[in-house]
Amino acid sequence: MTWDDLASTALVGTDRRPFAGDLLTVAAVETARRRAGRRPAEPAPPAPAPAEELPAVGRRAAERLVRIMGGEHDRLLPEWLAAAAATGRRVPCDVLPDLLERGRRDRSIRAHLGVLAGRRGRWLADLNQEWGYLLEEPTGETWELGGPADRRAHLRALRAADPAAARELLESTWERETPDDRAEFVELLADGLGMADEPFLESALDDRRREVRQAAANLLTRLPGSRLSGRMAQRARACVSVSGSTIAVEAPLECDRAMERDGVRPKPPRGIGERAWWLQQILARAPLGVWDRPPSRLLKMRIPDWDAEVKAAWVRAAVLQKDPEWARAMFGWDPIADLLEALPPAEQQELAAGFVREHDLDSQLIMVLGGVSSHWGEGLATAVLHKIVKVAAVQPWNLGELVKLAGEHIDPALFPLAESYSPVEPVQRVAAFLRFRADMYKELA
Template sequence: MSTPVPWEELVSTALVGTDRRPLPGPAGRAAGSADPAAELLEQAAVRTVRARAGRLPRRGEPLEPAPAEERPLVPRAAADRLARILAGEQGRLLPEWLAAAAGRGHRVPSRLLPELLDHAARDRSIRPFLGVLAGRRGRWLAALNPAWGFLEQEATGAPRVPAAGPEGEVWELGTAGDRRAHLAALRSADPAAARELLAATWEQETPDDRAAFLEVLADGLSGGDEPFLEAALDDRRREVRHQAADLLTRLPDSRLARRMAERAERCFTVTRRRIEVTPPDECDAVMERDGIRARPPHGTGDRGWWLQQLVARTPLEVWPRLLGRPPAELVGARLGDWTREVTAGWVRAAVLQRDPVWARELFARDPLADLLAVLPRDEREAVAAAFVRGGGPAGRRSRGLDGQLIMVLGGAQGPWGPDLTRAVLGKILELAGSQPWNLGELVRLAGERADPALHGLAERLSLEPPIQEVAALLRFRDDMLKELS
């Protein structure tokens, strides 16, 4: 019986290619191999079978039984629909089903747990829902399979344990997800107490947890958070430093904001009604500490990259005072060779600082989904509906369906109200005759984002197949949510 070829040798030969390296083992030394590549694959198959079948049996130990469940099962009809979704029927609705079920405090049937956990192993976005939906049986299963180990870090949605001291039991002993949820709940009720709780254990937290906890501080952000965030600019982890800088950027009176404003004054001057732009010559250690990354992306110049970030972290209220013009004029101003970089910086600043005035003016020049998301909900839908109908930004007329329209609608969070829904359905009808091959994504987006209670509106609008497809998807979602109720 020949000695099996080590797996590493097979992999190395496959990476280099059998035309450049002979087959390992006796087959490689033998002359006349008709197809070395096929022989290599055959050896790999044999090696795999041996690895799977050749393990010696081990002495088994009985497993501890799964603990009793505390949460109610989802209704049977809802569980049956989840099984259909997992099997491929309207698979894009899985996150919505999970979010709705988790929000109601349900758990899923045990028979669906393995498949659901396999989905979550590939898709991180649905993992937080499984902390609730998997129940105690799901955590018992996850402990038996390393691929499902992520579940141990998700919030269980367990009732809050009353704090026995400054930290409380959940903060001391809970999973990473439970601790985030605990901090978020405390932040909502008492922002200062949440910050003090985090500061007390900050040095003992892992880098990943520090970055995640800083995101929680975005809720209820105030000047009282500045000393803690300023200290976080010296953290060893880059993600922590940049998260802290992002939050300080939202505080126009912070020391970081003042440092950025001083840099802006050195880079921008107004002479004879012209705006002169002089980007930084270097990115020093102090600039890096304030969240400016020294190394630009591929294809971007150093100075333009530093300028763009400097503009993004400067308080937006600085620019009308410094340049003597309102936002409506500034977003259309010519800034020499640096117009693109400055405009990109203003876009990032409007998103970071959540400024609807600047977002409105910038969207009118360049409709971007991130800017649309900054606007108040009612205005967001009205602006999106106008854009879809073709009377959109800067008087532009719609020229059909393109990627920009899809991206803008992606920034309009659901559920869409009647006005935006009618606009999108009208666009689908308009394009059904001229671009029927190109409607798939728009139809799916309408069916997934519109308020599902509006399925009747779509059903009555037209018998055109794309409209009826939207109506069917809306009815599917409407039934889905009713089942979970």
């Protein structure tokens, strides 16, 4: 037996996978054999690296990449890679080993490496299995010939150009897709989502894979006219009634198969009771129009029982359904970054700027700012710089993360604003960070 056979037998147990002999003894012998080594074979030289098709970035851009990888503002590496990929060029060959090794440890930088690493990067990845992840990243191949990442990229681009054609393409190969691919493909239908997608997504609720069913249910929740939304509205009305200034709630007593099919997960997370969990999921997936009242009015009503659960469900509903009015109202009740995604970038920044002005510097403020789309404009930038000056006078040791966020997310073209805003050292660090990013974009242009 191979080592993998022995390991899998040990994992499932010899009751389920009978084994002739003493498994531990055989494993010990195999361990000794593997440690003893083997006679080296005469290695065949690898095929030469193929010629590159894309031009490399310029010398100054390459030098800045080396500085970033060397530790100078190293959190900018994903932004540099994204900006470089947008130019249609590749990274220089001499940085590939270090970049591929960094990608092995940090999944967040892999998204653009399939193109940026060029043909030589893929040649290196084929020689070193620890860099093999690169072979799964998009390369520009087509739907029929590409790997999973290429096919996701193709479907995403087609969906943006022609939503119906993308859905029809996916339907044509749906039965042949792997469960993991099906779940990721369904999520891509969020772009351009409409009622024309409803029949396909409704059928996906019967998929064997839970992640596929959840992804389909999440999208159907965003369609008030979907059959799922209708079923959830009916369940919500059975649980909640609004009369005068009071909201009466009776949580469901069970989670049946029909609820599970519609995305209600029966087993609650640790610390939440079953009925509370089922109630939250039903209300989160019920169309927000079922309440027939603005959220600002509902939040003022008395909820004698299940108050926290109902409001937590409304937060989740605003996030799932991307409803700006509800996101705005629920942000006032529970300011979490996820709610900002339902708002256009300018309004995200306006809400965040108000939050920065009204709240002390703490972990919640950092999380809210982390959810605001880059690049921050002058309003939010000014609010954050003012906060930095204020905190620098009393708690300068508490500014580390706020200074980094400001430097990473403020529009780099605003570096003169930061330079002239205040001479205090943390603000000047932000200004230097912004100038660094402004020069980075100029070199890649």
